[in-house]
Amino acid sequence: MSEFWENKIQTGYYDKIVKEGLLKNKGIQPNWHIQTFKEIAKCINNDDKHLDFACGPGTFIGLFGNGNSIGTDISANQIDYAKDNYSTKGTFLYLKEFDYNSYQNNFDVITVLGLIEFISDNEIINLLDKLFTCLKPDGKLVLTTPNYGGGMIILEKLINLLGKTDYKNQHTNRFNKNRLKKLLSQSSFNNPKITKFMNFGIFSSLFSFKVAEDLISFVGRIFNDFFGFILKVELKK
Secondary structure (H helix, E strand, O other): OHHHHHHHOOOOHHHHHHHHHHHHOOOHHHHHHHHHHHHHHOOOOOOOOEEEEOOOOOHHHHHHOOOOEEEEEOOHHHHHHHHHHHOOOEEEEEHHHOOHHHHOOOEEEEEEEOOHHHOOHHHHHHHHHHHHHHEEEEEEEEEEEEEOOOOHHHHHHHHHHHOOOOOOOOOOOOEOHHHHHHHHOOOOOEEEEEEEEOOHHHHHHHOOHHHHHHHHHHHHHHOOOOOOOEEEEEEEO
């Protein structure tokens, strides 16, 4: 996995996509990231101490960071990019510099966005147990992963066919709600809250972000968020 993120993904790739989308105010891929960030940002208060684990180029902290955020990632290239572009919004550390023991009972919120589909079940449990120790009492860990209980399988095939990056051999773990809940029960966390978001309204981002946001909200209300390409998990210590 580290070789993929270090050498196969252009430095700052996702950040540049988001910035280009914000300039044009349209585009499915950039708005996919933006809507994800907006959803997860609801879980962070202004005075929370926040860790974004697997932060990539730092876009989430750059756009929604509260000044009390730390980002860490396995890719030195992405961390260097984050330091160059978002050092005023947070602190960025190479993963090899991040000592879990030094951050015990430290964070109010930890976010892990789009990581667990790239690692094995054992690696997920091991990571969650380490991050559990980094949370303050009553702290919260929020993670996202694609929902393969819906139309994500078809969507992934289209992305691999039409997109610049092929994730077919990188997504080593595919979850639906039930399988993810069963796996999480093996971790130090109890009673995970799992919800879905990102419905088919996202495709109207071809025309404008505003149209897409309104349609996503409308579809979510009509179907009570029954549909969703992404699973959002909230875990309380």
